Amino acid sequence: MGNSASTMSRDRVHFTIPANYLxxxxxxxxxxxxxxxxxxSMLKAMARNDEDLHIICRPSQFARFIILRHVKxxxxxxxxxxxxxxxxxxxxxxxxxxxxxPNIVGESGERM
Numbered sequence: 001m002g003n004s005a006s007t008m009s010r011d012r013v014h015f016t017i018p019a020n021y022l023x024x025x026x027x028x029x030x031x032x033x034x035x036x037x038x039x040x041s042m043l044k045a046m047a048r049n050d051e052d053l054h055i056i057c058r059p060s061q062f063a064r065f066i067i068l069r070h071v072k073x074x075x076x077x078x079x080x081x082x083x084x085x086x087x088x089x090x091x092x093x094x095x096x097x098x099x100x101x102p103n104i105v106g107e108s109g110e111r112m
Contacts, residue, residue: 013062015084016054022047026073034065056087 021027028043035057037043046053057065062084070077 009059010088011059012056012087012089013059013084014054014056014087015062015082016052018081019047019050019052021081022053024075026075027069030065030069030073030075034068035061056089059086 017027017031022043028040031037031043031053032040035055043053066077066079069075
């Protein structure tokens with residue numbers, strides 16, 4: 001079934017920014033601008049600990065990251081290092097889990 005103009009695609013891009021790229025200020029700025037991650041200290045800590053950054057985003061966000069990373073921030077257009085793949089997250093369950101909500105009515109029917 002095709003998407004109508006008013007229905008947002010559920011497609012997502014999963015990709016990884018390797019830890020060695022997180023050391024670069026240009027990459028950190030690009031991540032902030034294109035993906036909205038404004039936690040520079042987290043990115044620097046990940047780089048120090050050699051942790052890769054795993055991202056799931058909309059295809060348009062990924063395209064913006066790729067384009068600006070190369071055009072605005074002067075980084076090589078090396079897409080192979082990102083290990084990107086198109087994914088579709090599972091549909092949200094329509095059941096509402098209220099198991100953690102407190103009881104407001106006791107056994108006798110009175111409000112607690």
